[in-house]
Amino acid sequence: MFRSNSLVALTTDFGEGSSYSAALKGAVLSVNAAARILDLSHRLPPQDRLAAALFLDDVIPYFPAGTIHVVVVDPGVGTNRALLCVLWRDQALLVPDNGCWTTLEAREPVQAVYRLTESRYWSNSISATFHGRDILGPAAGHLSLGAPPDALGPIADTWMRMAVPEPRVEPDRVLGQILHVDSFGNAITNLTAAVIAGSPRCKVGAHRVDRFVRTYGDAEPGTVVALIGSSGRLEIAVVNGSAADRLSLRVGDPVQVTRS
Amino acid sequence: MFRSNSLVALTTDFGEGSSYSAALKGAVLSVNAAARILDLSHRLPPQDRLAAALFLDDVIPYFPAGTIHVVVVDPGVGTNRALLCVLWRDQALLVPDNGCWTTLEAREPVQAVYRLTESRYWSNSISATFHGRDILGPAAGHLSLGAPPDALGPIADTWMRMAVPEPRVEPDRVLGQILHVDSFGNAITNLTAAVIAGSPRCKVGAHRVDRFVRTYGDAEPGTVVALIGSSGRLEIAVVNGSAADRLSLRVGDPVQVTRS
Amino acid sequence: MFRSNSLVALTTDFGEGSSYSAALKGAVLSVNAAARILDLSHRLPPQDRLAAALFLDDVIPYFPAGTIHVVVVDPGVGTNRALLCVLWRDQALLVPDNGCWTTLEAREPVQAVYRLTESRYWSNSISATFHGRDILGPAAGHLSLGAPPDALGPIADTWMRMAVPEPRVEPDRVLGQILHVDSFGNAITNLTAAVIAGSPRCKVGAHRVDRFVRTYGDAEPGTVVALIGSSGRLEIAVVNGSAADRLSLRVGDPVQVTRS
Numbered sequence: 001m002f003r004s005n006s007l008v009a010l011t012t013d014f015g016e017g018s019s020y021s022a023a024l025k026g027a028v029l030s031v032n033a034a035a036r037i038l039d040l041s042h043r044l045p046p047q048d049r050l051a052a053a054l055f056l057d058d059v060i061p062y063f064p065a066g067t068i069h070v071v072v073v074d075p076g077v078g079t080n081r082a083l084l085c086v087l088w089r090d091q092a093l094l095v096p097d098n099g100c101w102t103t104l105e106a107r108e109p110v111q112a113v114y115r116l117t118e119s120r121y122w123s124n125s126i127s128a129t130f131h132g133r134d135i136l137g138p139a140a141g142h143l144s145l146g147a148p149p150d151a152l153g154p155i156a157d158t159w160m161r162m163a164v165p166e167p168r169v170e171p172d173r174v175l176g177q178i179l180h181v182d183s184f185g186n187a188i189t190n191l192t193a194a195v196i197a198g199s200p201r202c203k204v205g206a207h208r209v210d211r212f213v214r215t216y217g218d219a220e221p222g223t224v225v226a227l228i229g230s231s232g233r234l235e236i237a238v239v240n241g242s243a244a245d246r247l248s249l250r251v252g253d254p255v256q257v258t259r260s
Numbered sequence: 261m262f263r264s265n266s267l268v269a270l271t272t273d274f275g276e277g278s279s280y281s282a283a284l285k286g287a288v289l290s291v292n293a294a295a296r297i298l299d300l301s302h303r304l305p306p307q308d309r310l311a312a313a314l315f316l317d318d319v320i321p322y323f324p325a326g327t328i329h330v331v332v333v334d335p336g337v338g339t340n341r342a343l344l345c346v347l348w349r350d351q352a353l354l355v356p357d358n359g360c361w362t363t364l365e366a367r368e369p370v371q372a373v374y375r376l377t378e379s380r381y382w383s384n385s386i387s388a389t390f391h392g393r394d395i396l397g398p399a400a401g402h403l404s405l406g407a408p409p410d411a412l413g414p415i416a417d418t419w420m421r422m423a424v425p426e427p428r429v430e431p432d433r434v435l436g437q438i439l440h441v442d443s444f445g446n447a448i449t450n451l452t453a454a455v456i457a458g459s460p461r462c463k464v465g466a467h468r469v470d471r472f473v474r475t476y477g478d479a480e481p482g483t484v485v486a487l488i489g490s491s492g493r494l495e496i497a498v499v500n501g502s503a504a505d506r507l508s509l510r511v512g513d514p515v516q517v518t519r520s
Numbered sequence: 521m522f523r524s525n526s527l528v529a530l531t532t533d534f535g536e537g538s539s540y541s542a543a544l545k546g547a548v549l550s551v552n553a554a555a556r557i558l559d560l561s562h563r564l565p566p567q568d569r570l571a572a573a574l575f576l577d578d579v580i581p582y583f584p585a586g587t588i589h590v591v592v593v594d595p596g597v598g599t600n601r602a603l604l605c606v607l608w609r610d611q612a613l614l615v616p617d618n619g620c621w622t623t624l625e626a627r628e629p630v631q632a633v634y635r636l637t638e639s640r641y642w643s644n645s646i647s648a649t650f651h652g653r654d655i656l657g658p659a660a661g662h663l664s665l666g667a668p669p670d671a672l673g674p675i676a677d678t679w680m681r682m683a684v685p686e687p688r689v690e691p692d693r694v695l696g697q698i699l700h701v702d703s704f705g706n707a708i709t710n711l712t713a714a715v716i717a718g719s720p721r722c723k724v725g726a727h728r729v730d731r732f733v734r735t736y737g738d739a740e741p742g743t744v745v746a747l748i749g750s751s752g753r754l755e756i757a758v759v760n761g762s763a764a765d766r767l768s769l770r771v772g773d774p775v776q777v778t779r780s
Contacts (some may be wrong), residue, residue, distance in 0.1 A: 006554045009545075015443025016276055016536055017303030019318040020490075025269075025298060026322030031326045033265045037298060038557060043537030046444050058539040060654070062546030064553045075500050078475025095563060128475035130490035133322070173345045183535025184566050193770075215598025225755035230650035240567045240595050275703020276536055277563030279578040279751075285529075286582030293584045294523045297558060306704050307760045333761050339628060388735035390750035393582070478715025 001111070004144045005066030008035045011055065011071040012132065013044040020130065025071070025117070027123065027133045031141025037099035040069075042099060045186070048073040052100040052163060053187075054180050058231045060104060064140075070140050072132040073100055084159060085143075085152050087111040092117055092143055096137045099162035101143040106163075117153035144157050167191050178253045179233070185242025191234040201258040202226045205237050207247050261371070262300065262347050265305040265326030266406045268295045272332040272392065273304040280390065284330065287383065287393045291401025300329075309333040312360040313422060314440050314448075316353075320364060325350035328400045332392040333360055341397055344419060345403075345412050347371040352403055353513050354396045359422035366423075377413035427451050437492070438464070438513045445502025451494040451517060461518040462486045464496050467507050476500070521631070522607050525586030526583065528555045531575065532592040532652065533564040540650070544590065547653045551661025560589075567595040573619040573682060574700050574708075576613075579749050580624060588660050591746035593620055603655055604679060605663075605672050607631040612663055613625045614656045619682035626683075637673035651762040687711050696775045698724070699753070705762025707769040711754040711777060721778040722746045724756050727767050736760070 008028050014020035022040045030037050040059060045051050052073040058067065073094040074081075080095040088110050093101050095113075104110075116135060119126075121142045123134040139152055167176035167190050175190040187204065194201075202209040211225045219225050221240040224247070229235040234257070236243045243249060274280035276438070281302045302318060305311050312333040320329065334341075336515040342357040348370050355361050356401050364370075368492050376382075376395060381402045383394040399412055427436035427450050436451040447464065456462075463471040471485045479485050480499040489495040494517070496503045505508060528548050534540035541562045548555050558577060565571050571594040580589065594616040602617040608630050611623050618724075622632075636655060640647075641662045643654040646673035656726050659672055687710050696711040706762075707724065722729040731745045741760040742769065749755040754777070756763045763769060 007549065008744070011542075011544075013444075017299075017301035018443050019301070019315050020442070020766075022269075022300040022315070022319040023322045024269075025300070026319060029327070030322060031322045033267065033326065036556070039299065040542040041537035046502075052519070055539050055542070059546060062543045062550060063327065064546075064550045066553065076477045079477035085767065091485075104576070127490040129487065133490065148421075158677065172448075179355075179584070183538050183541070216595045217599035217601075221595075227649065230543075230647040230653065242566075250561075250668040273704075277559075277561035278619065278703050279561070279575050280702070282529075282531075282560040282575070282579040283582045283750075285560070286579060286584075289527065289558075289587070290582060290584045293586065296556070298560065335741075336737045339737035341737075387750040391746065459586075463617065 002038050002090055002149055002158045003066050004068060004146060006009050006034065006036050006145055007038055007067045007146050008041050009038040009063065009067055009069045011040040011044065011069060012042050013046045013048065014072070018043045020132070023133045024137045027137030028141045028197065031138050032145045035141060038243045047073060049098055049100045049162060050071060050164070051180065053103045053164060055091060056101055057103040060091065062256065067145050068140050070097040070132065070136050071101060072136060074098065074131065077131055078128040082156065083116040083131060083155040083157060085114040085116060085139070085149050087149055092149060094140055094199055099160040102161045103164055112149065113151045113156040113159055114149055115156045118151060119121055120171050121147065121152055128201060165177070167195055172259055173175045174257045174259065176255045178249055178251055178255060181244045181251060185244040186200045186229065186235045186237040187243050188231065188233050188235045189255045191197065191255060192232055193228045196234055196257045197259055199257050199259050203256045204247065204249060205253050208238055223225060262350055262409055263326050263353050263405060265330060266294060266296050266404050267298055267326060267327045268404055269298040269300050269301070269323065269327055269329045271300040271304065271329060272302050272346045273306045273308065274302045274332070276302045276329050283393045283398045284502060287397030288401045291398050292405045294394045295401060295404040298498045303426065304333050304381045304424060307333060308331060309358055309360045311440065313363045313364065314422060316361055317363040321367065323351055326352045329353045330392065330396050330400050331355040331361065332463060334358065334391065337391055338388040342416070343376040343391060343400070344416060345374040346407050347377060347409060354400055356420050359420040360422045363424060372409065373408055373416040373419055375413040375416045378411060379446065381407065381412055425450055426463040427455055430517055431457065434519065438509055438511055438515060440508060441504045441511060444501045445491065445504040447503050448489060448491065449513060452492055453488045456494055456517045457519055459517050459519050463516045464507065464509060465513050469496055522610055522612050522669055523586050524588060524662045524666060524704045525584060526554065526556050526664050527558055527587045527663055528660045529560050529583065529587055529589045530562070531560040531564065531589060532562050533566045533568070534592070536562045543585055543653045544657045546561065547657030548661045551558040551658050552665045552679065555664040557663060564593050567593060569593060569618055569620045569682060572701065573623045576621055577623040580611065580629065583611055586661050587611045589614040590613050590652065590660050591621065592656060594618065594651065597651055598648040602676070602705055603636040603651060604676060605634040605636060605659070605669050607669060612669060614660055619680040622681045623684060632669065633676040634669055635673040635676045638671060641672055641750065681762060685710055687715055689715065692734065692779055694777045694779065698768045698771055698773045698775060701764045701769060701771060705764040706749065706755045706757040707763050708749060708753050708755045710753055710773045711775060713748045716754055717779055718780050719777050723776045725771060727771050729756055735758050
C-alpha cells in the first residue's frame, strides 16, 4: 500500500517558470518543508487531457512506490468536478476527476480512489480558480507527512474515464493517427508494435515512409524513418532532424500501415 | 527570526535551461552540497523589474519560514548598486537593490535588510557580469548552512522602492491596465476586487466584456469573461482559450471598469 | 576519488517538460528514491554536441565533488557508440562517447574513464532509442547509492575528443566566431581575454563595435558593447537589450578583433 517516500512530483499545464507552478511548490512546502519537489512538466498544452494522458502513461510507470504526483490539467477548475486521490502501484496521484490518468488502468488496476472532501487538509482560503495551489498542493504536503490516503475523503466508486484513440484495424491495413510531436520533431502515433506486426510500409499524410529501422542511428542523417520508439509506439522521425518540420506533421494527422 | 530550512529557491531572468541558471545552482551547492535547490522561475522577461515584482508578490507569501530566495533580475549588474539580504516573514531574499521585492512591504513590513559587504561569503573570484553566481549564490549557500543574516553585512536603512502601477479611481469608473499575460493567455490587471466593487461592466482596449464569472468553468468554452483570479486581481480570460490571442491583448493595455 | 553526495544533475536535449526528461528522473529514483535530482538543462539544441560542450564547460566546474552528472546529447543512440563514466575533479559524468565533455580536459585531466558494460546496473529491458532512461539513469541511481565507478565496467583507454573551434591569430588581427547566443541575446564568441589582448576594436559580421566595457551597466541602455563575459569569453551585447536581434547575429557568424 501507499507509504510516502517524500517525493512530490508535479505535472501541470501552468507554464514553465510561471507564478502558478512556483506558488504550487510553496503550497506543498508550507505543509511539509521537508517534501522533495520534483518538476515533471509544466508545459503540457493548456487544458489538453489527451496530452496529459499520454504523458502520464509514459512517465508514471517509471517512478518508485511512495511517490506523490500532483497532476493539474483542469479545464473544469472551480466547477463541481471532483478532486481525487488515486493509488496505483503504491504511488498516489492527486488529480481532478477528468480521466487523464485512466490510461494507467490498462496497465494495472488502481488500488483505490478517494474523493478529496476533508477540508482540514486544504488551505484555509480556497480560490475559485486555483485548486492546485489551494487543495491539491496542501493535500500532497499532508500525504508526504504521512497522512493516510483514506483520511482525505471517502472511497470513490466511479470516475471519468478516457482512452487514447484506438487505431482501426482492417484486413490489409491499419489506420491510426499522430498523438504527439516531441521536442525533436518525432511524430508519435497510436500504432503499437503488435498492431503493425512488423510491416515496413507506412504512410503518414501524403508521405510514404519506406525505411523501418531499429534506432535513429541506423540510417543516414536526414533520412525519413519509421521505428518503434521508447514508449512502444510507432513513430515517424528524421535522423538528426525534425520529421514534424520536414513533413509538416501535426497531432491528429492520419497514419496508415499496410500489413504484408 | 530567520532559521534556514535548507531550501534555496531561485527566481531569475537567466533563461530556462541556460548555463547561467545551472552555474548558479553549482555555486550554491559548492558551499553547501546539502542545500535543497528549487527552481521557481528562470523565465522572467530580461531586466523586467515589474514582472519580477508581480511574480514575487504572487509567490513568496506561499513559502514557509526558513526559505532562502535568490532573486536575480538585475539590469545594473556590475555597477555600484548594492546587493541585499531582506528578511520577510522569516524568509530571506538575496537580491540586487532594485526594488523588485518591495511590493511585499505592502503586505507586511520587512524584519531587517542587510547590505552584502562581507566578501568571505562570496566566491574567491568575482566577475563583473554575474553576481548571481559569484556573490548571491555563495551567500545563499552560507545562509543555508546556518550563517546568520547579520554576518553578511551591515544593516541597510534605505533601499530602492517600486510599486505596481495604481489604477485611477474616478467617480463613475476605474481606469487600470494589464500587468501580465499568463501562459494560458489570461490578462491580469492592476484592478482588485475591492476597487471594482463587483461591477460587471468592463472594457479592455476596444472590447467590451459583459460576462463576469466566479471561475472559468462557469461559462461555455470560447466565452470572453472577466473574473477575480487567484492573485485577487481582475483578469480577462477566454474559457479554455487565450484572451491574449483572441483580443490581441498586451501588457500595458488600458482596462476600464464602470462602477454601477 | 569519487564519493557520491547524492546529487544527480541532468543535462539533456530532451526538451523542457518532455516525458523523456520526466521518465529519466523516474529511472534514477526507481533505483535510489533518496537521490537528489537537479535539472541543469533539458533545452540543449537537439544533437548539438558543440552547444553541449560549451554548456558543460561553463557549468561542471562550479559543482561540488561527489556530484553525478547524466549528460544526454546523443545523436548516435542505439548504435555501437560506447557509454562512459568519466571521473573529473571527483565528480562523475555518465555520458555517451561523443566528445562533448572533453573540453573539461583542457582545464584538468580526467581521473578515470570507464565503459558502461555491466548490465546489472541497467534497467531490465533496454530500448533501442532511449539509453538515458534505460542505462544512464539507472547507473546514476546505483552510483548515488554508493556503487563504485569501477564496478560499472572496464577502464576505457581512448574516447572521442572534440574541441571548441579555435580562433585564427594573425599579426594584426584575430578571427573568431560566435559560439552561442544566450537568452538575453548576448553573442558569446570563441575569443578570450588573453587572445584579444585588450583591443577595443571589434567587428562582428558587418558591424563595428567601438565600446569595450567592463560590465553591461557601464554604458547607456541600448548601446552595442563588447565585453569579457562571465565565462571569460568576448561577447557582443546590447545594454538591457538583445544584440542578436539588433545586429541579426547567429551562431557561426565571424568576429574579428584588430590588435592595436
